[in-house]
Amino acid sequence: MKESIKKPFYTDVLMAGFGGQGLMFIGKLLAFTAMKEKKNVTWIPSYGPEMRGGKANCTVVISDEEIASPVITSPHALIMMNNPSLEAFESMLKSGGVLIWNASLITKQIKRKNITAIPVRANELAAQVGGEKAANMVMLGAYIAYTGVLAKEAVVKALKEFLGAKKSHFFSVNVRAFEKGMECVANIR
Amino acid sequence: MEKRFMTGNEAIAEAAVQAGCRYFFGYPITPQSELPEYLARRLPEVGGCFLQAESEIAAIYMVFGAAGAGARVLTSSSSPGISLKQEGISYIAGAWLPCVIVNIMRGGPGLGGIQPSQSDYFQATKGGGHGDYRLVVLAPSTVQEAVNLTMEAFDLADKYRTPVMILGDGYLGQMMEPVEFKKRKQQSLPPKDWTLTGAKGRPRRIIKTLYLQPEILEQRNLTLNRRYQEIIKDEIRAETYLTEDAEVIIAAFGTVARIAKSAIRILREKGIKAGLVRPITLFPFPYQTFAQISDKIKKILVVEMNLGQMVEDVKLGVCGKAEVFFYGRTGGMVPSYDEIVVEVEKIVKEP
Numbered sequence: 001m002k003e004s005i006k007k008p009f010y011t012d013v014l015m016a017g018f019g020g021q022g023l024m025f026i027g028k029l030l031a032f033t034a035m036k037e038k039k040n041v042t043w044i045p046s047y048g049p050e051m052r053g054g055k056a057n058c059t060v061v062i063s064d065e066e067i068a069s070p071v072i073t074s075p076h077a078l079i080m081m082n083n084p085s086l087e088a089f090e091s092m093l094k095s096g097g098v099l100i101w102n103a104s105l106i107t108k109q110i111k112r113k114n115i116t117a118i119p120v121r122a123n124e125l126a127a128q129v130g131g132e133k134a135a136n137m138v139m140l141g142a143y144i145a146y147t148g149v150l151a152k153e154a155v156v157k158a159l160k161e162f163l164g165a166k167k168s169h170f171f172s173v174n175v176r177a178f179e180k181g182m183e184c185v186a187n188i189r
Numbered sequence: 190m191e192k193r194f195m196t197g198n199e200a201i202a203e204a205a206v207q208a209g210c211r212y213f214f215g216y217p218i219t220p221q222s223e224l225p226e227y228l229a230r231r232l233p234e235v236g237g238c239f240l241q242a243e244s245e246i247a248a249i250y251m252v253f254g255a256a257g258a259g260a261r262v263l264t265s266s267s268s269p270g271i272s273l274k275q276e277g278i279s280y281i282a283g284a285w286l287p288c289v290i291v292n293i294m295r296g297g298p299g300l301g302g303i304q305p306s307q308s309d310y311f312q313a314t315k316g317g318g319h320g321d322y323r324l325v326v327l328a329p330s331t332v333q334e335a336v337n338l339t340m341e342a343f344d345l346a347d348k349y350r351t352p353v354m355i356l357g358d359g360y361l362g363q364m365m366e367p368v369e370f371k372k373r374k375q376q377s378l379p380p381k382d383w384t385l386t387g388a389k390g391r392p393r394r395i396i397k398t399l400y401l402q403p404e405i406l407e408q409r410n411l412t413l414n415r416r417y418q419e420i421i422k423d424e425i426r427a428e429t430y431l432t433e434d435a436e437v438i439i440a441a442f443g444t445v446a447r448i449a450k451s452a453i454r455i456l457r458e459k460g461i462k463a464g465l466v467r468p469i470t471l472f473p474f475p476y477q478t479f480a481q482i483s484d485k486i487k488k489i490l491v492v493e494m495n496l497g498q499m500v501e502d503v504k505l506g507v508c509g510k511a512e513v514f515f516y517g518r519t520g521g522m523v524p525s526y527d528e529i530v531v532e533v534e535k536i537v538k539e540p
Contacts, residue, residue, distance in 0.1 A: 028365065032194050035367040043194075043365040047220055047303070068450035070364055073525040 008064035009039070011149055012072045015139075016046075016057035016089055017081025017102075022136030026079075027058035030140065033150050033158035034062040042070035055084060062149060077147060079139050081122075083108050100142050102135065118146060118188060125180045134177035141181020152182060192367040197332045197357060198223035200368050201291055202231065204339035205263045207370050210289070211237035212262040214251035216244055218270045219303040220359035221293035225265065245270040249277030256286035257396045259384030261343050265291035267359070268309050269300055271317075278352055279318025283398035285383070285413070287346030289339070290324075291355045293362035294494075296521035304521025305359030307443060310498035313356050314472045321410045323417050325353040325424065326471040328442040332366035338469075344376045345424065349416045350383075356471060358494060360444045360523070420473055427475035428467040429482075431457070435464030437537055438482060440503050441492045442468050445524060449492055452529035463533055471499070479506025488536050490514045492529055494522075512536075 013030070017023045024045055031043040045058045059072050074094045080086045080101045086108055093099055095114045104123035120142045122135035144150060156175055163171055195203070202224045205213075213228045225241065232239040242248035248264050255262040266274060271292045281288055294309045296302040313326045325345050329335035335357060342353040383394055400406040428446075431453060432438060439449045446467040456463040466482060468475050483489065489511050491500040500515045507513055516532040518524045 028194075031365060035192060035194050041367060044360060045363055047359070047363050067447075068454060069448040069452075069526050070366075071360070071444070071448055071523055071525065073527045 010061075010063040010065065011077070011147065012059065012061040012075050013077040013079060013143065014057060014059045014072060014075040014089060014092070015079035015081075016055065016085035017136075019054045019056040021056070021081045022133070023056050023079070023081060024058050026136045026140040027060050029155070029159060029162055030143075030150070031060045031062070032162050033155050034060075036158050036161075037150060037154055039063065040065065040067050042067050044070045055088070057085065057089070077143065079143055080106065081135075081139065082106060086110075098146055100139060100146065102139060104135070118142060118185060120181060120184055122181070125184060126177045129173065129176035129180055131173040131177060134174050137174045137177035138181035138184070141178040141183075142185045143181075144178075145182035145185035152178075190369050190371065192369055194365055194367055195332065196223055196363060196365050197335050198293065198362040199227045200332045200336050201265070201339045201355065202227040203370065204336040205289065205343070206231055206235060206237070208261065208340040208343040208373065210261040210263045210343060211235065212252075212255045212260050213237070213239050213264065214242050214248040214255070214262070215264045215266060216242055216248050216270060218267045220295055220305070220362050221265050221267045221291065223362070224291065224293070228263075245273035246277065249274040249281070252288050252290075253277055253281050253284070253286065256281060256288045257284070257385050259381045259386060261287075261289075261347075263289045263291070265293070267293050267295045268297050268306070269295075271309065271312070275312075275318040277318075278324070279320050279322060280398050281352050282318070282322035282324070282413075283320060284396050285350040286352070286396070287343075287350055288352050289342045289346055289355065290352055291339075292357070294356065294358045296519065302521040303359065305361075305444065305523055306494050306519070306521055307358055307445065308495035308498070308519065309356070310471065310493070310495060313354050314474070314502075322413060323351075323420075323472055325349070325351060325420060325473075326356050327353065328356045328469060328471050329361065330443050330446045330467065332361070332364060333368050334469075335361060336368050336370060340373045344373070344378065347378045347381070348376070349420055351416065351420075356443070358444050359521075424470060425473045425475050425477070426469040427478045428465075428469060429478070430465040430467070431462075432464035432466065432482060432486075434462050435486055436462045437488045437490065437533055438464050438466055438486050439490050439492055439529065439533065440466045440468070440479070440499070442471065442499060445492050445494055448524060448526050449529055452526040452533065455526060455530050456533055459530075461533065461537055468499070474502045474506070476502070476506035479503055480508060480510070483507040483511035487511045488514070490516060490529075490533055490536055492524055492532075493517045494524065495519055
């Protein structure tokens with residue numbers, strides 16, 4: 001996003017999907033990476049009684065300044081994984097903002113006109129690199145490529161640390177999915 | 190120092206460990222369960238004891254016991270669970286024992302919901318349990334501040350022999366932010382010459398709250414009150430933000446104060462000079478800050494996640510010198526900065 005490159009740096013993004021689609025994970029990863037890059041950052045989840053299947057969303061704020069509200073009414077960007085999420089959050093997106101939507105699962109028409117909508121066939125692209133469950137990382141890749149909020153290398157480095165030794169076997173498929181998402185946006189542009 | 194990325198719940202738990210707390214007694218409840226979960230793993234690493242009690246009531250009396258033995262001890266819960274603990278909290282206050290209690294508030298009354306709320310302000314600051322007692326109540330608004338205040342809470346508890354409450358909302362518990370754990374300067378604290386550690390070789394000590402002679406109970410309560418007066422004299426804390434040139438003030442605590450800061454930035458872009466007063470200690474309350482500010486600023490909007498609780502203390506501070514307005518959301522709804530902007534614009538327009 002052009003406007004987010006202004007000094008001091010500030011951006012925010014809301015991401016949503018079904019519980020289990022890994023939206024909380026990529027939100028935390030994004031925030032963790034930004035922290036490693038010396039930014040101020042907040043990550044705030046929707047929290048509900050259900051562990052999987054229910055609606056899940058989180059909001060990440062990244063800034064050079066002290067972060068005031070971690071709760072965002074009109075985010076600069078949306079990452080939407082499914083129809084119910086799109087329905088719930090499309091109207092909140094800031095004018096001129098970017099909507100990254102999962103074209104593998106979303107069948108609804110995008111209604112907003114004054115925004116940039118980027119379709120990403122996240123589930124297919126993730127399956128191509130050997131892990132359909134990494135569709136979340138495809139979406140994150142698309143977001144990073146489009147916004148340039150953080151460098152690719154920074155995300156990959158942070159991912160390694162974030163997964164830790166216990167989950168290190170997920171590292172390479174996640175990186176491949178992330179790269180696939182980045183390529184997908186490069187192709188659109 | 191390396192920053193760690195943690196939820197408020199986990200960060201409060203780690204801060205307690207680093208403040209020397211080795212005992213936790215509690216019972217799980219959303220939205221604070223990550224706090225006991227963290228300590229269940231962490232306390233055994235440092236030779237401490239984590240115990241999930243059979244109920245909140247059992248847990249608070251375990252806290253009573255550990256505090257009486259001189260330990261630094263913590264319990265945490267969320268609104269309905271804190272209500273259950275009130276009897277024990279009154280006993281702990283009456284027995285002059287130090288401990289730290291965390292309340293990560295959710296919507297009430299009753300079981301209510303699990304979304305964020307600030308509707309336990311009255312309960313925390315005006316009593317909660319029965320009797321002439323107070324809690325020191327600290328209200329962090331960021332995860333880092335939650336860490337700093339938790340560490341400080343243990344010192345305050347020991348210094349004044351009183352329970353201290355960390356009062357946060359569901360978002361503070363669930364939110365993740367980078368945090369640093371800086372070692373706190375060693376405080377000079379009074380010796381714990383009242384603990385029950387076995388009376389061999391010394392006169393016996395008694396910790397109790399039953400005093401049937403009113404003359405004695407009155408003296409005990411006056412002693413407690415003298416401590417509260419010292420706390421009021423020395424421990425009041427509040428943050429002011431852009432108040433110097435302000436024409437209107439927002440008063441808010443905890444997460445709402447952060448949302449208000451965003452509203453203030455928007456208002457200033459629109460040419461409305463708004464500022465913020467954020468009480469950090471809810472007891473002792475910064476009445477004086479409001480008294481001073483209302484000498485020159487005549488409009489104050491109090492914003493809370495409840496239907497009007499702290500607003501009563503703001504009015505006591507202002508003492509009729511300024512108009513005090515209120516905006517609140519309840520039941521787990523969170524006021525947005527856009528809503529706050531609209532409210533401020535409304536009151537600024539009023540003659």
